Amino acid sequence: MTKVRIPPTLRNEVGGERELIGEGETVREVLEDVAGRYPALQAQLFEEGTLAPFVNVYLGGEDVRTLDGLETRVNGASVILLPAMAGGC
Amino acid sequence: MATYRELLAQVRDEIDEVGAADAREREGSAVFVDVREREEWEEGAVPGAIHVPRGQLESRIEGLVPDRSTELVLYCAGGSRSAFAAKALGELGYENVSSLTGGFTDWKRNGYPVETPRSLTPDQRRRYSRHLLIPEVGEAGQERLLASRVLLIGAGGLGSPASLYLAAAGVGTLGIVDADVVDDSNLQRQIVHSTDSLGEPKVLSAKRTIEALNPDVEVKTFEERLTSENVERILGEGWDVIVDGADNFPTRYLVNDASVWHGIPVVHGSIYRFEGQVTVFNPGSAGSVAGRAGDGRLTAGGPCYRCLFPTPPPPELAPSCAEGGVLGVLPGIVGSLQANEALKLLLGIGESLQGRLLLLDALGTTIDEVAVKRDPSCPVCGENPTITEYVDYVEFCQGVRA
Numbered sequence: 001m002t003k004v005r006i007p008p009t010l011r012n013e014v015g016g017e018r019e020l021i022g023e024g025e026t027v028r029e030v031l032e033d034v035a036g037r038y039p040a041l042q043a044q045l046f047e048e049g050t051l052a053p054f055v056n057v058y059l060g061g062e063d064v065r066t067l068d069g070l071e072t073r074v075n076g077a078s079v080i081l082l083p084a085m086a087g088g089c
Numbered sequence: 090m091a092t093y094r095e096l097l098a099q100v101r102d103e104i105d106e107v108g109a110a111d112a113r114e115r116e117g118s119a120v121f122v123d124v125r126e127r128e129e130w131e132e133g134a135v136p137g138a139i140h141v142p143r144g145q146l147e148s149r150i151e152g153l154v155p156d157r158s159t160e161l162v163l164y165c166a167g168g169s170r171s172a173f174a175a176k177a178l179g180e181l182g183y184e185n186v187s188s189l190t191g192g193f194t195d196w197k198r199n200g201y202p203v204e205t206p207r208s209l210t211p212d213q214r215r216r217y218s219r220h221l222l223i224p225e226v227g228e229a230g231q232e233r234l235l236a237s238r239v240l241l242i243g244a245g246g247l248g249s250p251a252s253l254y255l256a257a258a259g260v261g262t263l264g265i266v267d268a269d270v271v272d273d274s275n276l277q278r279q280i281v282h283s284t285d286s287l288g289e290p291k292v293l294s295a296k297r298t299i300e301a302l303n304p305d306v307e308v309k310t311f312e313e314r315l316t317s318e319n320v321e322r323i324l325g326e327g328w329d330v331i332v333d334g335a336d337n338f339p340t341r342y343l344v345n346d347a348s349v350w351h352g353i354p355v356v357h358g359s360i361y362r363f364e365g366q367v368t369v370f371n372p373g374s375a376g377s378v379a380g381r382a383g384d385g386r387l388t389a390g391g392p393c394y395r396c397l398f399p400t401p402p403p404p405e406l407a408p409s410c411a412e413g414g415v416l417g418v419l420p421g422i423v424g425s426l427q428a429n430e431a432l433k434l435l436l437g438i439g440e441s442l443q444g445r446l447l448l449l450d451a452l453g454t455t456i457d458e459v460a461v462k463r464d465p466s467c468p469v470c471g472e473n474p475t476i477t478e479y480v481d482y483v484e485f486c487q488g489v490r491a
Contacts, residue, residue: 007364008361008362008363008364008413009361009402009406009407009408009413010406018452018453044406053399053400054398054400054401054402054403054406055402056397056398058459058460061457061458061459061460062459062460063459063460063461063462066460066462080448080457080459082446082448082459083398083402083406083407084338084341084359084397084398084401084402084407085359085360085361085364085366085407086335086336086337086338086341086359086401086407086409087246087336087359087360087361087409087410087413087415088242088243088245088246088247088248088333088334088335088336088358088359088360088420089243089245089246089336089360089409089410089411089415089420
């Protein structure tokens, strides 16, 4: 089981949860497991099977783009989903 | 009981002494320590020497020179005070200490280089006394801050605490860009403004508050929204650091592109509800060395905003504080972290947040950190940039899910 941290701008899609637990060997499997339970999250995160380009995914503090992408094995580390935030107000 | 002369002779027997010519050869390898009083130091000193009056030597030397094997050359005016000082440092465990015989007087008589240190006024010395006590800042650092220029994008939630702390710290010139007027819904968090300034342009309200806090600071106001049309004029005034507290994506991407092209580091902060993000973008630096190849292309250094977020989120996932709200103290924390990063960059001390994105959760009171790497294929700071001039940033930030 892998912890997935949900950013504030995506919490409406998951009933207000700050963190979810997903099952799977790779980042993709974990995210698909979580998104499978929350269709609204699925719609925001995935576009035709690929992850939306504005969402950064970190595993153990490292951007998965610098690892093996969504195929990176989770190995007990936790996942952070992070879209950009604009606010300075 | 010994007389002063006898005591001095005895101390000089116990320590190492070095003549002016010999000391001159050690410039570059040894640290010179001027143990005279402030008034003497201000009239001229050995270039690069650190100044610690004899009376404070024992209490301050460990902070200034932690490594006891450092080669030290102590000097005073004539070589007596520095002899006693050398004995004291020997007792503190400093292994490689010598005293300059003939002192600064003899150094000057030989025609060796002398510099006149710039110095703070007595008022400034009192105002910044808590900075002067910190070895990493000290008088040289404070003078550096007073000569520094920081541009703040936005005088809102983040710009309020950032501008106040930078002003209090004595950053000599603050530029503030903001087109808005003070609204009563701002005052829950924007502490540079007050009820008295409702309806007033934010840049003028901020200027008044800052100048009341610290008359050493000159505030340059830009009562306009940063755009592709005015960014060259505003950045062209020359800034050491930009503190980005903008409230929208088009401005964030514009600040990024402009700062990359101008080689100015950006301290980035953003907030929403209970969460904040802070980092430093500085593609123009590789550590302390400017990372530009001969052709001006950026070759090393940290990531830029586009390396971190190549694509802005669609508008429904990018609510502003006006739509989603923000806890009033959150920008206080994040903006203060930005001021801290800016001060470190200006002083050249510590570890900056370059390459690290701090994620602050005020609800759980946790701070996480994720790595941010330079993207070699970044369209602005990458190896083969495809964006080389200002684009329509509003359009860029809207066209995501067309």
